[in-house]
Each structure stands twice: as C-alpha cells, then as structure tokens.
Amino acid sequence: MATFEFSEPPLLARAEFDRADQVRKDPDSLAAGWSGAQVLTVDRNGRFPVREDGSIAWSGVSGFGSMPPSDAVFLGVTGTTGAGTHRWAVPVDEVTARSVDARSGAHLLPNDDAGLLATAMGLINWHRSAKYSPVDGSPTEPAQGGWVRRNxxxxxxxxxxxxxxxxxxxxxxxxxxxxxxSVWPDRWFSTLAGFVEPGESLEQCVQREVAEEAGIRVSSPNYLGSQPWPFPRSLMLGFEAIADPAEPLVFHDGELADARWFHRDEVRAALDRSDDWGTENPDAPLRLPGAISIARSLIDGWARAPIA
Incomplete structure (x- = not known):
C-alpha cells in the first residue's frame, strides 16, 4: 500500500475532453466538423502560439483549406458531447507569432487545453518518425484523423x-x-526515472533503474499515478519505493552526476519558496522540477504527506 497520494493529479493528466474515437473513424463526421473547428499549430521545436495571458491562441480553419490538411491530427471534441467543437493540430516548421514551448508554458493552461497540447505533441512526434512501415519499409499515409498510418x-x-x-x-x-x-545546472535535482525494457514489469523496472543509476536497492515499489510526457511520446508511470540512506551511492551507468538524500524540511522549504528550475533565485540551495512534470507531483505528494 502506498504511503502517500498525489495532492492532485499531475498537470498533464487532468483533462476531461472527449477524445471522440467514433468521430476519428468516420471521414464524414471529420469533414462535417472541420468548418467550425479550432486548430493548434505546433512547430518542430515544440512551440505553440499563445495569447498575452499564456493561453493557447487557437485559430479557425481559414488558411488551411476546405478539408483538414493531410498531416493534421484530430485531437477530440470540446463542449457539448456529440455536438461540440472539433479540435485539430497541424505541424508547422515554425510558429512565428508569440509562442512558448510546453515545458515552460503548459502550466498556464486550463486542464483540457494542457491535455489537448500533450495529445497533439505526442501524435505529431509519432508521425515524424513513422513515415515508413516497420514491416516492409513501404511509405505510410495518415488515416483516421491522424490516429493511424496505413501502407x-x-x-x-x-x-x-x-x-x-x-x-x-x-x-x-x-x-x-x-x-x-550532468547537463543540469548545480542544485537542480529531481526524481529518478527510466524506460521499461521488454520482458520487464513496472516494479522490476523501478528496482533496476535505481540500482543502475544510484547503485542501491529499493523495496516496496508502489504505483501512484501516471502522466503523458510528449518529449517525444512517453507515458510516465509514477512510483514510490523505499531505500536505506546508509547504503552507499554508486553511479553505475553515468546517468547521474550527483544524487543526495534531502530532509523533508529542505524539500518543503524549496516548495514553499517556489524554487523551481529556471527561476531567478541564485541562492536557492535546492531547485525542483516545474509544475508540468509528474516528478514535481511525486516530490510534492511525499513532502506534504502527514508524518506517521
């Protein structure tokens, strides 16, 4: 049993918009909803257009044609179920208007917009690397509103x-x-993480990754929650695990330049001061991941949990 819970779901896991699987599979429905659709453009650097308040600058379909472009991806429907607004994303080489990238701007978005952005980036990043069939190498083309590629x-x-x-x-x-x-500035710290290998359970992956990165054994891995992470197209599965601070740290795989045990009071102080990565506080003894990351949710959930 987990010893704590998230105080709230991770930022990119709060959306409730209709992903509308039945619409994406129906060309007539996609075409019928296009004229009133709202479009999000995303460039190769993951930047998207925003208004002065940081909200997404959605655009109408004017300038995109009478039908969705071949590389457009259907994200879902917002508003009234079955009769709401279709939301699409279109990849572009560069967003020339006021823009931000998701890592620095997603925390300003409403829950549904943050989820739509994550979906757009995950799909667009997949399309960029899936232009040829992994079976026979033949070219593939988008289908079903960008949720399929077909040879x-x-x-x-x-x-x-x-x-x-x-x-x-x-x-x-x-x-x-x-x-x-090693590529992070001094005093930037986060949780440990790693990709799941074939033939491995999530719990086994937790134990292996900590052993490889920090050289220590962990026990009692417990699942807490998940969040999409479209950099480029991952799903982050959050866990807690127990380890002994007396066990020496050894950085076997070179992934980490440093790792330390921090007291709860140090972490709470950093959270209270909002000493986040990239903030202007050169004297901060500890800087933590920003709100967009599930790492922040894990750290915050642990630090704020009642002490037994």
Whole structure:
C-alpha cells in the first residue's frame, strides 16, 4: 500500500475532453466538423502560439483549406458531447507569432487545453518518425484523423507510446533521494526515472533503474499515478519505493552526476519558496522540477504527506 497520494493529479493528466474515437473513424463526421473547428499549430521545436495571458491562441480553419490538411491530427471534441467543437493540430516548421514551448508554458493552461497540447505533441512526434512501415519499409499515409498510418497494402500502424517509470525514493520517514544529471545546472535535482525494457514489469523496472543509476536497492515499489510526457511520446508511470540512506551511492551507468538524500524540511522549504528550475533565485540551495512534470507531483505528494 502506498504511503502517500498525489495532492492532485499531475498537470498533464487532468483533462476531461472527449477524445471522440467514433468521430476519428468516420471521414464524414471529420469533414462535417472541420468548418467550425479550432486548430493548434505546433512547430518542430515544440512551440505553440499563445495569447498575452499564456493561453493557447487557437485559430479557425481559414488558411488551411476546405478539408483538414493531410498531416493534421484530430485531437477530440470540446463542449457539448456529440455536438461540440472539433479540435485539430497541424505541424508547422515554425510558429512565428508569440509562442512558448510546453515545458515552460503548459502550466498556464486550463486542464483540457494542457491535455489537448500533450495529445497533439505526442501524435505529431509519432508521425515524424513513422513515415515508413516497420514491416516492409513501404511509405505510410495518415488515416483516421491522424490516429493511424496505413501502407499501400492496407496494413495499419498505430501511435507508439514509450512507457517509463519515475520514482520518488525515500527512507519511509523524512529523507528522500533526488538526483542530478550532468547537463543540469548545480542544485537542480529531481526524481529518478527510466524506460521499461521488454520482458520487464513496472516494479522490476523501478528496482533496476535505481540500482543502475544510484547503485542501491529499493523495496516496496508502489504505483501512484501516471502522466503523458510528449518529449517525444512517453507515458510516465509514477512510483514510490523505499531505500536505506546508509547504503552507499554508486553511479553505475553515468546517468547521474550527483544524487543526495534531502530532509523533508529542505524539500518543503524549496516548495514553499517556489524554487523551481529556471527561476531567478541564485541562492536557492535546492531547485525542483516545474509544475508540468509528474516528478514535481511525486516530490510534492511525499513532502506534504502527514508524518506517521
């Protein structure tokens, strides 16, 4: 049984819009909804247009043609169920208007818009690497509103999502293990994470990744929740696990440049000061991942949990 819960779902896991599977499979429904659709453009750097308040600058279909472009992806329907507004995303080389990238701007979005953005980025990133069939190497074309790629023989390929575990490792009391990659600035720390390998359960992956990255053993891995992570197309599966702070840390695979055990009071202080990555506080002793990351939800959930 988990020792704590998220105070609220991770940022990119709160959307409730209708993904409208029945619409994406019906060309007539897609065509009928296009004229009143709202479109999100996303460029190769993951930037999207925003208004002055940071909200998505959705556009109408003017300029895109009377039918959805071949590389457009249908995201779902918002508003009244069955008669709402169709939402689409279109990849572009560059967004020239006011724009931000998802890592720095998604936390300003309403829940549904954040979820629509994550869906758009995940699909667009998949399309960019799935132009040829993995079976015979033949070209593939989008179908079903961008949720399928189909080759000439009619074989369908579906969007790929890469599962990864991300875990807050603690001692069962007041200490938590956080790590820092070599490319990160000093005092930037986060939870450990890694991709699931073939033939491996999620719990086995938690134990293996911590052993590889920090050289210690963990026990009692417990699942807490998940969040899409469209960088490029992952699903982050959040866990907690228990370890002994007395066990020496060894960075076997070179993934981490540093890892330390922090006391709950240190983490709470950083949370209270909003000492996040990229914020202007050069004297901050500890900087934590921003609100868009499930890592932040894991750290916050552990730090704010009642102490037994």
């Amino acid at each position: 000439a023989s009619g074989r369908d390929e579906f969007p790929r999502t890469d599962p990864a575990v991300i875990m807050v490792v603690h001692d069962g009391a007041d200490q938590v293990l956080l790590g820092r990659q």
